[in-house]
Each structure stands twice: as C-alpha cells, then as structure tokens.
Amino acid sequence: MSETFQTFVRGVYPDQDLQFLEKLRKRYDGLPRGTVFFHQKLELGQVQTYARAWNPYDPLYNSERYGKRSFWGSMLAYPFYTLHQPLYPRIPRTFGDKHYFGNSGGEVEYFQPIHPGDTISAIKEEQSFIDVTSEGRPELRVFDLSGACLQYNQHGDLVCKYHTTGKNAFMRYRTGMPQPVPSPFSVNAEWAAAAPPTHVTTPEEWALIQELWPAEEIRGGNTRYWEDVQVGDRIPPVCTGPISELDMFQLHGDDILRQPPLRQRMGEDVQMQDHYGMWQPTFYPCFAGHPDSGVRACFYSWTARNFAIRAVTNYMSDMGEIRRIRWRAQQLYPMLYDPDAGREILELLPETRGRICQRLGQVGDTCICRGAVVEKNLAGTERQVRLAVWVETLDHVILQALDVTICLPSRGQNRYPSQPDKEESA
Numbered sequence: 001m002s003e004t005f006q007t008f009v010r011g012v013y014p015d016q017d018l019q020f021l022e023k024l025r026k027r028y029d030g031l032p033r034g035t036v037f038f039h040q041k042l043e044l045g046q047v048q049t050y051a052r053a054w055n056p057y058d059p060l061y062n063s064e065r066y067g068k069r070s071f072w073g074s075m076l077a078y079p080f081y082t083l084h085q086p087l088y089p090r091i092p093r094t095f096g097d098k099h100y101f102g103n104s105g106g107e108v109e110y111f112q113p114i115h116p117g118d119t120i121s122a123i124k125e126e127q128s129f130i131d132v133t134s135e136g137r138p139e140l141r142v143f144d145l146s147g148a149c150l151q152y153n154q155h156g157d158l159v160c161k162y163h164t165t166g167k168n169a170f171m172r173y174r175t176g177m178p179q180p181v182p183s184p185f186s187v188n189a190e191w192a193a194a195a196p197p198t199h200v201t202t203p204e205e206w207a208l209i210q211e212l213w214p215a216e217e218i219r220g221g222n223t224r225y226w227e228d229v230q231v232g233d234r235i236p237p238v239c240t241g242p243i244s245e246l247d248m249f250q251l252h253g254d255d256i257l258r259q260p261p262l263r264q265r266m267g268e269d270v271q272m273q274d275h276y277g278m279w280q281p282t283f284y285p286c287f288a289g290h291p292d293s294g295v296r297a298c299f300y301s302w303t304a305r306n307f308a309i310r311a312v313t314n315y316m317s318d319m320g321e322i323r324r325i326r327w328r329a330q331q332l333y334p335m336l337y338d339p340d341a342g343r344e345i346l347e348l349l350p351e352t353r354g355r356i357c358q359r360l361g362q363v364g365d366t367c368i369c370r371g372a373v374v375e376k377n378l379a380g381t382e383r384q385v386r387l388a389v390w391v392e393t394l395d396h397v398i399l400q401a402l403d404v405t406i407c408l409p410s411r412g413q414n415r416y417p418s419q420p421d422k423e424e425s426a
Contacts, residue, residue: 096170
C-alpha cells in the first residue's frame with residue numbers, strides 16, 4: 001500500500017499541512033470555554049416523540065398524566081434526548097484523497113432528571129484533536145477527536161456533563177501515481193465490501209423473538225430498592241427488531257427532517273454521491289445502505305445504545321435515577337477497526353469476557369439487550385448500582401457495550417404521594 005500512498009509520521013507535517021491544521025485548531029480554540037453550543041426549550045410534544053421512538057412502553061417518559069402523579073411530579077425526558085452528536089471537531093475531507101470518520105463512543109453523567117418545559121443550554125468545556133498516526137500503518141494519518149460540554153437548565157442547575165470521542169483518518173496518493181476519479185465518500189465501498197450478509201430471520205428465531213417481547217418487564221411504580229439488589233443479578237432482557245429501513249427512519253429520521261434544502265448544503269463537508277448521481281448526506285448509509293453494492297442500511301454508533309438503555313430504565317423503576325452512562329461501539333470503516341472496542345466493559349461479566357464490540361448493526365438485525373449487576377455501593381448519601389450491559393444479535397454478534405451507574409431508593413425513603421393507576425402502569 002505504501003507504493004501507492006504517501007506515508008506519514010506522527011506530528012510531522014509539510015508546511016501546507018501545518019498551516020491547515022493550525023488554522024483549524026485556531027477555529028476551535030477561538031470558541032472559548034463557556035461558549036453556548038445550543039439553547040433549547042424542551043417542548044412536551046418533541047420529548048414525547050423521542051420517547052415513543054425509543055421506548056414507547058414506559059409511561060414515565062410518554063404520559064404527562066402519569067408523570068404528574070409520579071414521585072417526580074412530571075413526565076421525564078428519556079435519556080440522551082438533549083445529547084447532540086457529535087461535539088468533537090471534524091477535519092475537512094479536503095485534507096486527504098481518502099477520508100475516514102467514525103464515532104468511538106462517549107460518556108454522560110447526569111446530576112438531575114430533565115423535564116419537558118426545561119430550557120437546556122449546552123456550554124463548551126473542551127474540543128480537541130490529536131495526531132495518533134502509528135508506525136505500523138504509516139500510510140494512514142489518524143486523529144483522535146474529543147469534545148465535551150456541560151448542560152444547564154433554566155434555573156442555572158447543572159443537569160449533565162457530556163463527552164464524546166471519534167476518529168478522522170486520511171490517505172493520500174503519491175505524486176505521479178494514477179488516481180481514480182475523486183468521490184468524497186468512495187470509502188463507503190470499503191465498508192460495503194466488509195459488511196456481513198443481511199440476516200434473514202428464521203421461523204425458530206421468530207419464535208424466540210415472540211417469547212422475548214412479552215418477557216420485557218417495566219417496573220414502573222413497582223419500586224426496586226437498593227437493599228434488594230445483589231451483585232450478579234441479571235436484568236430482564238429487551239428485544240428490539242428485526243430492524244427495518246422504516247424503523248431507522250422513525251428512530252433517526254428527525255435528523256433528515258431538520259436538514260436545509262440540498263442547494264444550501266452543497267458547500268458543506270457532509271456529502272456523498274449515490275449511483276444515481278445524486279448527492280446525499282454522509283448519514284445516507286444509515287437509511288439506504290450502500291446503493292452500488294446492495295448493502296443494507298447500517299446503524300449509527302449509538303442506535304443500539306438507545307435500545308440498551310431501555311433495559312436499564314425498565315430495571316430501575318420510576319424512582320431510580322441514571323447517574324452515569326459510558327458506551328462503546330465498533331468503527332464502521334475497516335481501516336479504523338478497533339481490536340479492543342468495548343473490551344474493558346465486556347470484561348466485567350464472565351459471559352462476555354474476552355469479547356469485543358464486533359461491528360455496527362444493520363437493517364435485518366434483531367437486537368437483544370442483556371446485562372447484570374457488577375457492583376453496589378454507597379457514594380455519599382446515594383445508593384448506587386453499577387450495571388454492565390451489552391447488545392447482541394441473534395447470531396450472538398456484540399454491537400454495543402455500556403457501563404451504567406444508577407441510583408436506587410432505600411426502603412427507608414418515602415414512596416409516591418399517590419400510586420399511578422394500574423392501567424397506566426401497564
């Protein structure tokens with residue numbers, strides 16, 4: 001490969017590249033710490049739409065009436081609703097002839113629940129990119145990306161801290177080498193070639209799916225107390241799928257609906273060309289797959305994460321709180337493959353020890369979310385439980401790993417002022 005492509009040394013650049021990166025760094029450093037990334041009032045209907053896409057079964061995140069009668073006094077926003085992807089810098093694709101990008105994972109720490117009607121302001125904490133080009137693959141210039149923000153509500157209360165990481169990588173043809181006609185996202189063909197065949201659900205698998213669906217347990221007003229939890233306890237599994245293109249649009253389609261018309265996007269670094277000659281946004285593979293190779297649409301790096309967190313909210317009951325979530329996924333592009341993706345989380349459980357997140361999901365997959373209690377402890381006045389959660393397909397391929405800390409009430413705490421109606425809890 002080095003005969004075709006230039007080779008790079010970490011931290012060493014020709015003058016033109018050095019000027020390019022310094023200009024880019026100043027662009028991000030020019031946004032001082034404390035800059036407002038976004039300011040958003042959470043409308044009830046939008047909060048409900050998000051919850052109905054990811055968890056339509058739990059009334060605490062869907063029913064205003066149920067929420068008002070709960071311990072919290074209102075419906076809650078489903079986890080991740082205010083987390084906008086990504087926070088880290090993006091290096092323009094013009095830096096190289098071939099451009100790879102991907103999200104590596106993230107972490108969020110919640111300090112209090114978020115309610116419909118809240119106004120959330122996201123404040124910059126840091127944004128950075130670091131050259132991590134390796135000697136083992138010198139033809140690939142790789143940057144680790146990082147971004148973090150603090151989110152406050154209208155009262156000035158800190159509600160969460162959010163951090164994401166990603167990668168940008170580039171390759172350049174050597175001077176004088178014949179080059180193919182440039183296509184901004186021709187690297188998608190490499191992903192397509194490595195993608196597994198679409199899973200076809202068998203009658204036996206359908207029988208398993210239909211057993212798992214009714215087995216999902218939503219604790220709701222049936223409070224889970226810290227004293228009743230033991231290390232090693234398994235959380236009830238959650239089954240989502242098989243996932244279709246329509247499911248992907250329901251889950252993520254709001255990203256497309258918020259996009260400006262194509263004529264306003266053509267100057268942005270967010271386009272790829274399909275086999276009809278039409279220019280599409282970079283997340284096009286998440287809805288249409290790779291049209292030239294017949295590959296089904298793929299998941300975002302956080303699609304399976306959102307499926308998994310439903311198992312957590314089900315388990316912790318209405319009075320539980322999520323305190324911290326850390327998640328990992330595999331990279332989409334083979335050139336960025338991470339041999340340790342999610343390993344540190346999966347090592348926490350005997351049944352996943354020695355394994356990693358193997359790939360991103362795709363249309364046709366059925367996602368089964370499982371997990372177990374790995375720790376319980378007292379943290380000041382809080383009674384915390386740590387869960388290791390993973391998402392796997394019917395073929396036992398791991399798509400996502402999560403390390404989640406929740407807070408549960410003690411039996412000495414007061415319960416609800418009034419119990420919700422049974423039919424609303426169902």
